[in-house]
Amino acid sequence: MKPAPFTYLRPQSLADAVHLLNTGEGIVKPLGGGQSLGPMLNLRLVRPDLLIDLSRMDETHTAEVRNDAFCIGGSFTHAEIEDGTLDKALEASPALAAMLRHVAGTIAHRAVRNRGTLAGSLCHADPAADWVLAMTALDARLHCTGPRGPRTIPMVEFMSGAFTTAIEEGEVLTEVSLPCYSPAMRWGYTKFCRKTGDFAKASCAVVFDAPRGVARAVIGALDGPPALLAGLAAEVARRGLAGLSAQAIHDAIASAVPEEDAADRQLRATVVKRCFEQVLRAS
Numbered sequence: 369m370k371p372a373p374f375t376y377l378r379p380q381s382l383a384d385a386v387h388l389l390n391t392g393e394g395i396v397k398p399l400g401g402g403q404s405l406g407p408m409l410n411l412r413l414v415r416p417d418l419l420i421d422l423s424r425m426d427e428t429h430t431a432e433v434r435n436d437a438f439c440i441g442g443s444f445t446h447a448e449i450e451d452g453t454l455d456k457a458l459e460a461s462p463a464l465a466a467m468l469r470h471v472a473g474t475i476a477h478r479a480v481r482n483r484g485t486l487a488g489s490l491c492h493a494d495p496a497a498d499w500v501l502a503m504t505a506l507d508a509r510l511h512c513t514g515p516r517g518p519r520t521i522p523m524v525e526f527m528s529g530a531f532t533t534a535i536e537e538g539e540v541l542t543e544v545s546l547p548c549y550s551p552a553m554r555w556g557y558t559k560f561c562r563k564t565g566d567f568a569k570a571s572c573a574v575v576f577d578a579p580r581g582v583a584r585a586v587i588g589a590l591d592g593p594p595a596l597l598a599g600l601a602a603e604v605a606r607r608g609l610a611g612l613s614a615q616a617i618h619d620a621i622a623s624a625v626p627e628e629d630a631a632d633r634q635l636r637a638t639v640v641k642r643c644f645e646q647v648l649r650a651s
């Protein structure tokens with residue numbers, strides 16, 4: 369199938385994009401890389417009257433340290449991040465740069481990564497999406513702008529359910545900011561996919577940064593937003609491998625995801641264990 373007819377506009381500035389999103393007639397949607405929206409248009413699951421392509425706005429394509437945070441424009445593609453485009457801005461935290469490169473490189477296939485964007489992935493809010501998981505583990509803050517001006521939403525409050533977010537119609541996700549993790553930061557990122565390039569069936573991200581007092585573990589590919597395993601992360605940060613017993617992992621997952629069949633629970637437990645082991649090996 370092919371999309372229902374729509375008008376396509378590609379503004380050159382954020383101000384123009386927000387203006388068009390809020391004054392366009394009928395159903396108006398922002399377009400990132402089109403890697404999720406494109407298939408939905410083709411299947412006629414969405415039938416916008418007007419598409420606003422956000423790919424030409426310089427304002428959302430910058431990366432820098434600002435106000436004690438790493439600020440990453442939403443328009444960066446997965447491929448740009450995989451290729452190290454953010455490395456210079458993140459030179460104070462090479463581990464963070466490495467984590468972002470790694471996460472980007474595990475998304476789908478290169479053809480999808482060439483077009484798909486950080487903001488598009490977060491706004492699409494697929495529970496199995498990689499940026500949704502990684503940005504929750506990294507305690508990101510999401511910066512949006514719309515007709516009522518800019519606002520900031522913590523990642524943990526951004527996704528309220530599968531494919532549902534706090535972003536409102538007419539708003540653009542412009543930037544993601546991350547704490548300035550120290551050079552001592554350690555991370556793990558593991559996922560299980562049936563085939564290379566598939567969405568994850570189970571996934572886990574762990575971030576430890578002792579100087580900043582950070583120990584976060586998050587599981588993804590659930591029915592809704594990722595879930596924090598705060599107790600397990602604190603135990604492993606304190607006791608190392610001794611805190612990572614099979615029972616501790618099982619209890620942490622059971623409390624975060626009470627309803628799950630045994631096979632899925634086992635898969636998740638394996639992914640969580642490998643993720644923590646990756647962090648501990650790096651320590």
Ligand SMILES: Cc1cc2nc3c(=O)[nH]c(=O)nc-3n(C[C@H](O)[C@H](O)[C@H](O)COP(=O)(O)OP(=O)(O)OC[C@H]3O[C@@H](n4cnc5c(N)ncnc54)[C@H](O)[C@@H]3O)c2cc1C
Nearest residue numbers: 400401402403404405476484485487488489491497498541
């Ligand atoms: C075959 C295939 C395999 C994939 N595998 C994976 C995978 O393993 N892991 C993974 O994480 N993802 C995967 N994806 C999804 C991919 O990462 C997409 O790039 C991503 O979900 C959407 O990003 P996009 O920039 O293409 O957004 P689009 O498809 O253009 O838009 C997605 C949604 O976000 C909205 N939107 C886009 N940008 C903004 C913005 N700045 N502000 C507000 N709203 C916005 C759009 O209106 C739309 O509702 C896969 C996709 C395909 C086609």
